[in-house]
Amino acid sequence: MNAGTHHQLTFATLDRQKGIPDLPPVTGEEYPLPAWYRAVRETPLEELGVEDICKACRQQIHLEHVVPLTLRLLQSEPLAGEMYDGELLASLKSVPSDYWPTHVAEAAMLKSVCEEVRKNDTIPDEVRQDVVELLTRTTLPRSA
Secondary structure (H helix, E strand, O other): OOHHHHHHOOHHHHHHHOOOOOOOOOOOOOOHHHHHHHHHOOOOHHHOOHHHHHHHHHOOOOHHHHHHHHHHHHHHOOOOOOOOOOHHHHHHHHOOHHHHHHOHHHHHHHHHHHHHHHOOOOOOHHHHHHHHHHHHHHOOOOOO
16 A cells, blocks of 8 residues: 555545445434544544544554554654553554464564663553563564
8 A cells, every 4th residue: 555545545435445334324422432433434544643543443443554554653653642651552452463463564563663662761661561562462473
């Protein structure tokens, strides 16, 4: 996927490509998560905020597009987060473990980000624990 195409992608476009029907009209009060998704569906992925990307990771929404975006953000700001430092990195713990072996380049990028964060002596213990867990989840078997 090239950056020009990626810039135009929205969750709504990706939903349609996967045959997921459009959301029905709201007929009353809506729970917060569906209301959030409805609000960001037409937003280009590149314009989503850190909190939106965190939610998408935690909810496992279109990971094949959201994870690379997350990793690019983490490369420039490893401790990015809205609610707390390291929130974006922690959100990747919600990505299923079986994602990483089929996305080797992304696993390598995540490992690189985690190794960089580990060098920081001032990171909170919670972030350090997240890094250890992510490194464990993304460790790929060595090829012979």
